[in-house]
Amino acid sequence: MSSLNTLTLADAREALRSGDTTSAALTRACLDAVEAASALNAVVHPTPDLAMQQAEAADARLKAGDAPSLCGIPLGIKDLFCTRGVASQAASGILEGFRPEYESTVTTQLFEAGAVMVGKLNMDEFAMGSSNETSVYGNVVNPWRRGNDDTALTPGGSSGGSAAAVAADLCLGATGTDTGGSIRQPAAFVGITGLKPTYGRCSRWGIIAFASSLDQAGPMAKTVRDCAILLQAMAGHDPNDSTSADLAVPDFEAMLTGDIRGKTIGIPKEYRMDGMPDEIEALWTEGRTMLEDAGAKIVDISLPHTKYALPAYYVIAPAEASSNLARYDGVRYGHRAKLGQGDGITEMYEKTRAEGFGAEVKRRVMIGTYVLSAGFYDAYYNRARKVRTLIKKDFEDVFAQGVDAILTPATPSAAFPLGQEFDDPVQMYLNDVFTVTVNLAGLPGIAVPAGLDRQGLPLGLQLIGKPWEEGELLNIAQTIEDRAGFVAKPAKWW
Template sequence: MADLPGLTIAAAREGLRSGAIDAVELTEACLSAAERSTPLNAFTALTADLARGQARAAAARLAAGDAPDLCGIPLGIKDLFCVEGVCSQAGSNILSDFAPPYESSVTRRLWDAGAVCIGKLNMDEFAMGSSNETSCYGPAVSPWRRAGDNRGLTPGGSSGGSAAAVAGDLVLGATGTDTGGSIRQPAAFTGIVGVKPTYGRCSRWGIVAFASSLDQAGPMAKSVRDAAIMLHAMAGHDPKDSTSADLPVPDFEAALSGDVRGKRIGIPTEYRVEGMPPEIEALWHRGAEMLRDAGAETVDISLPHTRYALPAYYVIAPAEASSNLARYDGVRYGRRAKIAAGDGITRLYERTRAEGFGAEVKRRVMIGTYVLSAGYYDAYYLRAQKVRTLIKRDFETVFAQGIDAILTPATPSAAFAIGEMADADPVQMYLNDVFTVTVNLAGLPGASVPAGLDARGLPLGLQVIGRPWEEAEMLNIAFAIEGAAGFAAKPEKWW
């Protein structure tokens, strides 16, 4: 097989188990693809020695007939996940040269399943961004190009490196994290599948925290089946994470029948936002039609508090970020600023944070500190938490009425050019999350599946929102859309 990095996980699994593909050869092919991908800036570090050792171990397991689903499968790991002994900076200068002496629970599960770590992937600093332009490594670049335009496009954020690496066939799959849409938005921008599981389905232990009540790890892959395979390996109870759910993990791949007959799919009227591009509206209608043709019923539903989701999110997430990032003080680990003799500890804190944090992180820390401060806590943070409860109740009401899943657009537009939003009000960038933040606020599972191209040849995605803990059914509905849409477009290789 000439294009080994272009394989899906499912196809590579079959080839590895049959002996048609060698695990070491597959790993070497992905390492070579990654080394040649410098213009994409997807990787922050390649872990060639680790990958080769894992590939040899996977080959031995395959030869012995002990081959889990991910045995020998090369993956990329978002820089937010701690990998033992590998520099893990969360895209920030304040964690420069931090090599954790421990493994995150999610990556430990992946290695136990035989997966191979090709390297760490670029991301927005501390996962704060929607375009991967806040990274200390510089922006990741999408492998896609607009027709007739050679400007670099954003792969989305914050899991932009993961999206670029999967869409560019550098790895077979990648991990991402989703706090307000950071898996689903970049997946939609790059024509891949991204899954944000129910909050608590995957352990957060060993993942650098942004907003602890919203963060959730998930897979980014080339197909719904691949995402299901990865999620099965990543998910599970972890006693080291107090928010981890002690629930059995279904066989998500086994649930992919594509049969959605009799399912009731909600179409929320509040997601028809003012100024929605006609192409997004048409894609949404086409997605609903695909499901109806497959035997599902579409039902107009109301989620009345959706209009308050973005402002509530951008109070709650910065508040939690300001608390989580207080630990970066220049004393225990990471960057330590140089201070003059006689300067006190306060000066050390100030200079370390001023030098180590980027502009977007500083902005969110200041917002978060403000909304938690005396005199403003009730007016902002407490009120936002009450709105969050109402948003969650909206979904509970709809699901109680027999709705099996909800269909929405994944993003309000196709990918934009790097630097195109640089001079815009930051709120304009935050609007990229308009269709995704409600899912995080309510703790629900959501998946983005590619379903078409815009007029300039860029991918567009649809989002399926599932019931809590029912990722299997959500993925099956996404699988039906994937089959009906027949999305097979790939970016032309220019790097």
């Protein structure tokens, strides 16, 4: 069987169970692809020895007939997930040399399900960014190019390494995290599927925190079915995480019936932005038609507080980040600055943070500290929390009216050149315009590739679902995937 690394996760599972291939062969194909793809800068801590050990153990389980869902499947793990004995830096200089003595709950569950880790994946520093340009490891490069143009494009952020690795067939799936769109926006930019589950569906224990009330782990994979299989293993209650929901995990894959007759899909008028590219508008209309043709009822809806989502998000997220990142002080782990004669504890904190944190992280920590300060707490932070409640209520009202899911664009554009928007933080933050509401409301959202723009770059559609209804959301996404028939792959240049 040639090009094993290009298989979907579901097809690889079948090939492993039928004995057509082995996990060792599949893993070797992915490791070879990782080695040949250094130009993408997606895999920053390859783990070939560990991967082959896990693959051999998986083959033994397969042979014994004891094969859980992901047995023998090679995955990439975002550098935000703590992995025992393997560098876990959150793409930051301040965590240089940090090798945890523990395993995150999500990766523990994946490994128990038989998954193989080919390496840790690049990302924006502490998940702060929309273009994967804030990483201490350097930029990730999108495997896609515009026509014959060799300009390096962003894979999106913060899960840019996960997106690029899956799109370039370096692994069969990857973990991502989504605080304001960090799974869905990169998935759309590289033509793969990315799911942000309901807040609390996957444990956050052992995931390096950015904004604790917004962060959520989720799967990134080549198809909707692959995301369903991955979510099954990643989800579940964890007593170590007080925000983890004590709910049974349904069989997400079994819910992919492809039948959405009688479902009601809402189209929010507030997502029609000034200056939206024609191609995004046309794709959105096409998505509406696809769902209508599949038997869904389409209704226009209003989410009136959407316009306040970005400002509220960029108050709440930095506020939580400034609290979470206070633990990086050079005392217990990670980087510690060299001190001069007469320097005390305060100088050590200051120098360590000045050297260890990148510019975007410093910017957000300062914003967060400002909005939490005594004179501005009510004016900014408390007001943003009130707006968040109103945004959540907008969604609750729409779902109470019988809407099953909401269809929107995933991003305001296709992938843009690296460096293009990096100097203008506000322009960069606008990349999250369609995605942040979902995090503020704690809802599940999925990005599905649905077409190409006129320069040959992927474009995605987003579906937003009811809380805890990932199964229904995946089924509606499956309908878009089936009808869009997106099978395009980037032409290999790396």
